Amino acid sequence: MIQLVAPDWHSAFTDELREMHRLRYRVFKERLGWDVQTKEDLEIDSFDDLKPHYLLLRGPSGRVEGCVRMLPSTGPTMLCDVFPALLDHRAAPADPAIWESSRFALDRAADTSKGPNSLAAGTYELFAGMIEFGLSMSLNRIVTVTDLRVERILRRAGWPLQRIGDPQTIGKTRAVAGYLHVSTEHLDAVRHKGGFGGPVLWAPVAGLAA
Secondary structure, three states, X not given: OEEEEOHHXXXXXXXXXXXHHHHHHHHHHHHOOOOOXXXXXXXXXXXXXXXXXXXXXXXXXXXEEEEEEEEEOOXXXXXXHOOXXXXXXXXXXXXXXXXXXXXXXXXXXXXXXXXXXXXEHHHHHHHHHHHHHHHHOOOOXXXXXXXXXXXXXXXXXXXXXXXXXXXXXXXXXXXXEEXXXXXXXXXXXXXXXXXXXXXXXXXXXXXXXX
């Protein structure tokens, strides 16, 4: 299940969000060795102060096992304010129908079963949750900065990235910016590739509940 935590609900999900920040610390600081802002065992940056929407992947026990952060492109974004070199001299998107995804992370036990194409089942769930969120918000695209490994995973999952520019080396990572199209066709493709047919996104409001 993917749990949507909208800004108005942050105070009701403080434990889950703290667990998410711990997960991000484990993935981005400890596993990948990125130069990220941390506070004790939490990874938190200035974009978390902008009241984003969070998508949390909950495991069978309720543990947060994955996450992604969503922010409108009409405000500050990582692409515009942190990684403008990836725009290839183009203007950053600033469109109500385009939101930015960031801090995509998955942290499941090593013995967790894989989905089709040897991808983690949680990867398909998070991708499907992002598309379902996009459709619920009337988005046509999601813009993101990712590395070449995740770009390959997106293609294998049936949701290919449309590059904005050529990859660049940022720190230890070969990074690329691009668009992910939000459509029922892409949702159907990810669900088909992932081997499931129904919605994955849950939110405690009418209209978004799966």
